[in-house]
Amino acid sequence: MNEQYIVGRNPVLELLKSDKQVDKLYIQKGDLHGSINKIIGIAKSRNIIIQQADKAKLDSMANGNIHQGVAALVTDYEYSTIDKILDKAKSRNEDPFIIILDEIEDTHNLGAIVRTAECAGVHGIIIPKRRAAMVNQTVYKTSAGAVEHMLIANVNNISSAIDELKKNRLWIYGADMGGEDYYFDISLLGPIALVIGNEGKGLSRLVKEKCDFLIKIPMVGKISSLNASAAASILIYEVVKQNHEKRK
Numbered sequence: 515m516n517e518q519y520i521v522g523r524n525p526v527l528e529l530l531k532s533d534k535q536v537d538k539l540y541i542q543k544g545d546l547h548g549s550i551n552k553i554i555g556i557a558k559s560r561n562i563i564i565q566q567a568d569k570a571k572l573d574s575m576a577n578g579n580i581h582q583g584v585a586a587l588v589t590d591y592e593y594s595t596i597d598k599i600l601d602k603a604k605s606r607n608e609d610p611f612i613i614i615l616d617e618i619e620d621t622h623n624l625g626a627i628v629r630t631a632e633c634a635g636v637h638g639i640i641i642p643k644r645r646a647a648m649v650n651q652t653v654y655k656t657s658a659g660a661v662e663h664m665l666i667a668n669v670n671n672i673s674s675a676i677d678e679l680k681k682n683r684l685w686i687y688g689a690d691m692g693g694e695d696y697y698f699d700i701s702l703l704g705p706i707a708l709v710i711g712n713e714g715k716g717l718s719r720l721v722k723e724k725c726d727f728l729i730k731i732p733m734v735g736k737i738s739s740l741n742a743s744a745a746a747s748i749l750i751y752e753v754v755k756q757n758h759e760k761r762k
Contacts, residue, residue, distance in 0.1 A: 520588055520654045521572070521581035523549045528659025529586055530556040540567040540575065542583035553584060579655050591649040594665035596678055599638030602665060603705075606637075610684055611753060612707040614640045616672055616721045618742055620713055621647045625656025626743035627710070628664050632657070634750045638665035640707075642672050672709075676724040679707050686725045688717050689745055691738070693728035700729055702753045703760060710746045 517537070520529050529536060530553060539557045541550065543566045557564055567575075567585075575585045603610040613631050618624055624647040631639055647653070648668070649661055657664075669675045676686055687702065688709040709725060711717035722728065731740060731748055740748075 517587060517589060518651055519575040519577075520586045520651060521576045521579050521584065522655050523553065523582045523584055525654045525657075525659040526584050526586045527553055527556070528662045529588065529654070530560065530562075532662035534588060534592070534662060536560070536562050536586050536588055538563045538565060538587040540565050540572060540585040540587070542566070542572055542581075543568055550584060577651060579651060591661065591666075593649075593668040594638060596638075596640065596667050596669070596675060599640075599665045599667060600682055603637040608635075608637070609703075609705040610679075610682070610707075611636050611705075612638050612640060612679065612684065613746065613750070614672060614675065614686075614707050614709040615642075615646065616709055616717055617642060617646045617712040617715075618710065619645070619647055620742070621650060621652040622656050623647070623713065623741065623743045624649070625653040625661075627746045628653065628657040628666070629660040630743070630747045630750055632660035632664045634754050636664070636750065638667060640667045640669055640672070640675050643668050643670055672718075673720050673724050676707070676709075676721070685727070687727045687729055687749075688722055688725035689731070689749055690717050690722060690725075690728040691730055691733070693730035695727065695729050696732055697729040697749055697752050700727060702749075702756050706753065708746070708749050708753070710742055710749075713742050 539562050572581045613636055684705045684707050686707050
């Protein structure tokens with residue numbers, strides 16, 4: 515398995531709180547203030563090797579990301595499955611709420627979507643194995659460690675994944691500027707999956723055809739589209755809002 519470095523105090527702290535294997539923790543020499551002491555304490559309680567390193571070495575590990583004086587060496591991210599995501603919803607006695615990302619290429623977008631999804635109680639995220647961003651150091655950092663608490667399934671084919679979800683009685687809603695309905699005019703209750711398309715091309719033709727509904731976000735400015743993670747956030751929290759109102 516390949517190795518990678520998770521950097522930044524928040525991502526490393528969330529990593530240490532999870533049950534994921536951490537091979538080694540690197541702490542910048544002399545940097546022992548604030549949350550770094552909490553990180554060291556958890557690492558010691560888990561018997562993780564702690565090694566001091568100079569700033570230059572940490573800069574190299576961070577690969578351009580802000581490391582805040584700490585880096586954790588881990589093995590590859592362990593992807594989940596669609597069945598495990600559905601089981602998670604069942605164990606909570608909740609309708610499945612899943613996000614499908616159709617060829618999202620920017621790791622910053624992926625990380626931001628993971629962070630929003632985790633905060634909103636999404637049960638899992640589905641991404642394709644090809645032509646899409648994978649979970650890496652940048653995703654860990656951008657998600658503030660939320661990837662450690664989110665099930666992410668890495669599938670061969672998004673269309674086939676949608677078919678599997680439909681067999682499990684989920685309704686599929688695709689975000690598309692050509693959609694007939696505004697997202698706030700349609701019910702997003704029950705077992706659902708939201709599909710967010712590629713940053714430039716949007717939803718692929720086959721995926722669009724698989725969706726039960728195509729919904730849109732109103733655009734009244736001079737720019738005709740939102741960033742993928744911003745669009746995802748709006749739709750995710752509309753689902754949260756509708757479910758909250760249903761329970762009142």
